[in-house]
Amino acid sequence: MKDPVFVIHGVANRDRDEFATAVSALATAAGVDMVPVHWGDLGAQEQFIDAALPDYPAGPETLRDDEAPEHVMAEPLPTAVFAESIDEIQQLSQVDAALRAHLGEENDVEDNGLRDEGRHQLDPDQILEYVAELWAGTEWLSRTSDAQLLRETGRALARSLLDETDPASDDSYWGLRGEGADGDSRLRSLVRRRLNDLDRVAGAAVQALGARLNHAVRSRFGPGTTRFLGDVLVYQRHQEAVHARVRQVIDEVHPDIGRSPDRPVRIAAHSLGGVIAVDMATATVPLWTESLVTFGSQAAFFHVCDPRGGQLTPYGGNVPVHLPASLNRWTNLWEPLDVLAFAASKVFRLHDGTAPVDLPVGHQASTGMWTHSAYWNLPYVASVIGDVMRQDQTASAQ
Incomplete structure (x- = not known):
């Protein structure tokens, strides 16, 4: 046998x-x-492991102007999450492509006579000029290399501007339909406002995700990893005792x-x-x-x-x-x-x-x-x- x-x-x-x-x-x-x-009784003492784990106090779930949530570190997090930032020209090219594509879809619909003819025609070149001027001032968007986030930023910006210039909308920004410097100034102001809004949404999402991920990693993975390290340290120091336990169990079957x-x-x-x-x-x-x-x-x-x-x-x-x-x-x-x-x-x-x-x-x-x-x-x-x-x-x- x-x-x-x-x-x-x-x-x-x-x-x-x-x-x-x-x-x-x-x-x-x-x-x-x-x-x-x-051999687990010979392993690390784990009943006090929690005393060595850092705690982050729970903070407010909403952001105030120029303030990061208290439960995350304001500076290291963006550099950690957005560490692979790319050249501004590449970032803006992705925003521009999505913005033009969305504006183009709306123009095609308008050409088919399905839109109100009173819609103001937006110039994508002019919009991109303002975006490029304001881009370096964004805290989060200017740091990302995520293509999907950049494309969605372009789409959301186009959608927002189209809604603002839709005569059928009660919230329409009618001043944009004017010609000359006054209309250009209002368009620039609107681009700045919407870009800042999108930047804050991106920042709030990343920081909220970062806080939850940090908590999940520490609460779910932290104890397991800490116990792993603890038992490794004990084994390195007390190999003979652990090996003797293995040998003892084998000997009990047959020496x-x-x-x-x-x-x-x-x-x-x-x-x-x-x-x-x-x-x-x-x-x-x-x-x-x-x-x-x-x-x-x-x-x-x-x-x-x-x-x-x-x-x-x-x-x-x-x-x-x-x-x-x-x-x-x-x-x-x-x-x-x-x-x-x-x-x-x-x-x-x-x-x-x-x-x-x-x-x-x-x-x-x-x-x-x-x-x-x-x-x-x-x-x-x-x-x-x-x-x-x-x-x-x-x-x-x-």
Whole structure:
């Protein structure tokens, strides 16, 4: 009978029973016997993490003249959101194209006799001249490279000016129909007012979005990332204690497992658990591992940043690091939105010269944006683990 697959969890797993339940569900889905290896009680103390997170006081939801909301930083935010600003000529060309297109549509309608003939004909060249004159004075629009925002600004400006010069409108700016300097002055004044309005709307939207995004990132992603860092720090300092816990659980099944190539262990590991598994399999006195499946893990990232030691040589940038025979096979799963998942195939080579197998896990909308913990419930992950481990059973039976 084949030995069970030992499952090592990653960061922020404090509840032993909850982890055991997750492993049981994974074992059922994968169709292989599994034993949970829980080491979370040795991890970072997280009950006081909130004390280290910054708080932004809730501020007013509306803007007053020349004032940014109190709950966001007035200066860094626009430069962060609009960091890719483009040349003013390129910005104005996009505004101009949209403005002309919208005015042209209205003129076509008018030519067909479907509009009131009293509409004042607006000169797009004159409008653009005023926009160009006023553009540098905008706080938000002049910083953006977003083509859609620039096009919508041109369309909104055209729509606003058309409405102001529509004789059928009760709010029509009749003074624009006059000729000469007086009419030009009023058109310029209207362009300035509408451009300022659009600039303020863009600014209010960006700042409101920035405040909500900041809150969402800190409240949704912040604790998970902080727990990740906390457990990483603890593991770096207390590897021996964590490795001893893994060895203890394996010994409880049978003390010979993983001690030699005659009876290697099979491991599935999530996140930092994958780092633990690779560290143990490549240690000077290794945990002999027949097959390793990691998901959402960082072993390659850690080794590139800080060589792990044991039997591993540092990564030099050109030649992959050769893994010892004590790590026979490695399949590494990563989800595209998981910022804590890294590839292994470019950094490492197995002892037979082949690369570890990196497999992408398709993103499911139901998992949301924080996908680092989603692997446990994804059918594809269970399927891969089952397939890999059953291959070992087949090979040993031959």
